[in-house]
Amino acid sequence: MTHPRLQTLYELIDRAGLDAVALVPGSNLQFVTGLDFHLMERPLIAFLGPHIEPVAVAPALEQDRLVQCDIPFRVFPWTDTEGYQGAFALAANALKPVIRRLGVEELRMRVLEQAILREHLPDVTIELAGQTLAALRLHKDEAALRALREAITVSEGALQACIDAVRPGMTEREIAGILVIEQLKRGGGKHPFEPLVLSGPRSALPHGEPGDRRVLEGEPLLIDFGTTVGGYASDITRTFALGEPSARLQDIYALVQAANAAGRAAAGPGVPAQDVDRATRRVIEDAGYGAYFTHRTGHGLGLEAHEGPNIVEGNTQVLEVGMVFTIEPGIYLPDDLGVRIEDDVVITHGGAESLTVFSRELLSIGL
Numbered sequence: 001m002t003h004p005r006l007q008t009l010y011e012l013i014d015r016a017g018l019d020a021v022a023l024v025p026g027s028n029l030q031f032v033t034g035l036d037f038h039l040m041e042r043p044l045i046a047f048l049g050p051h052i053e054p055v056a057v058a059p060a061l062e063q064d065r066l067v068q069c070d071i072p073f074r075v076f077p078w079t080d081t082e083g084y085q086g087a088f089a090l091a092a093n094a095l096k097p098v099i100r101r102l103g104v105e106e107l108r109m110r111v112l113e114q115a116i117l118r119e120h121l122p123d124v125t126i127e128l129a130g131q132t133l134a135a136l137r138l139h140k141d142e143a144a145l146r147a148l149r150e151a152i153t154v155s156e157g158a159l160q161a162c163i164d165a166v167r168p169g170m171t172e173r174e175i176a177g178i179l180v181i182e183q184l185k186r187g188g189g190k191h192p193f194e195p196l197v198l199s200g201p202r203s204a205l206p207h208g209e210p211g212d213r214r215v216l217e218g219e220p221l222l223i224d225f226g227t228t229v230g231g232y233a234s235d236i237t238r239t240f241a242l243g244e245p246s247a248r249l250q251d252i253y254a255l256v257q258a259a260n261a262a263g264r265a266a267a268g269p270g271v272p273a274q275d276v277d278r279a280t281r282r283v284i285e286d287a288g289y290g291a292y293f294t295h296r297t298g299h300g301l302g303l304e305a306h307e308g309p310n311i312v313e314g315n316t317q318v319l320e321v322g323m324v325f326t327i328e329p330g331i332y333l334p335d336d337l338g339v340r341i342e343d344d345v346v347i348t349h350g351g352a353e354s355l356t357v358f359s360r361e362l363l364s365i366g367l
Contacts, residue, residue, distance in 0.1 A: 020049025103129025139322035147230035158182035172210035188227030192305035204338035237342030267352035
């Protein structure tokens with residue numbers, strides 16, 4: 001009997017008119033096999049399709065893991081001494097009779113793997129299969145939701161401990177370190193991305209990196225971070241005031257808070273993804289700050305911090321039960337201040353449930 005996740009993959013491959021897909025280490029391969037391989041200098045490719053025997057070319061040191069997983073891979077191992085070319089040649093001979101159209105993960109596959117495929121499967125048409133594969137992990141089952149909830153609980157507990165410890169004069173980097181340690185203490189796993197801790201005018205950098213700037217009283221402190229549990233990621237942003245907030249910070253914060261609430265209220269089954277983006281953006285644009293909301297409203301969340309569905313203008317994809325994504329409007333005033341409030345939500349039969357419950361009020365910390 002075919003593994004349910006493998007069967008879903010095969011249905012997607014068939015629907016796309018492909019013969020097979022080539023998966024490299026990453027979330028899709030992890031989802032199908034349950035194995036988390038590193039993308040490193042040693043190439044590893046798994047070939048999967050509805051009408052072929054599962055084939056994997058892998059470093060010999062990974063062979064046992066592949067053999068022991070639920071998928072009956074025919075593994076072509078290679079060692080550091082002999083190199084990978086011979087193993088790929090053998091695998092290609094097994095695949096050539098049945099593969100004509102091969103899908104690849106264009107956002108993950110490197111030039112290295114592409115060159116290997118073109119050398120050993122020269123008559124095979126290589127096609128971009130990112131959108132096809134995105135559907136594989138679009139709906140979260142109960143196990144995935146449990147892991148997401150636990151990851152969020154870990155992050156929210158760590159955030160509270162972190163802000164309790166923040167004091168004026170600390171550096172952004174020090175605060176980020178506290179956040180990392182507190183998540184690890186609570187059972188968090190790998191970071192889906194490095195924490196963003198940005199203070200004062202640097203809070204206007206949507207994806208800035210924490211540095212040696214010291215936080216000062218009266219300034220905003222933007223914290224965007226996450227952890228993983230069972231491979232599933234949390235992704236939370238809150239903006240705080242260090243000490244008493246200025247009137248300007250309070251005004252901008254209230255707008256972003258209202259935009260976040262509008263996005264959560266707009267989300268639900270049957271709603272086009274772009275309508276959630278429109279709901280948040282309308283609040284900010286009507287207040288005259290549209291030019292300072294410079295990114296999409298949100299992105300899908302799961303084994304990756306960024307996956308489908310994208311909550312953005314132009315995405316007419318209908319939201320369905322089990323989809324998990326962020327709602328994270330922001331206003332970024334260059335060289336002045338930035339505010340972002342990010343929640344993780346799941347579509348339910350009755351609407352959208354916010355998995356994040358940390359306060360959305362403007363909290364004064366460091367007192």
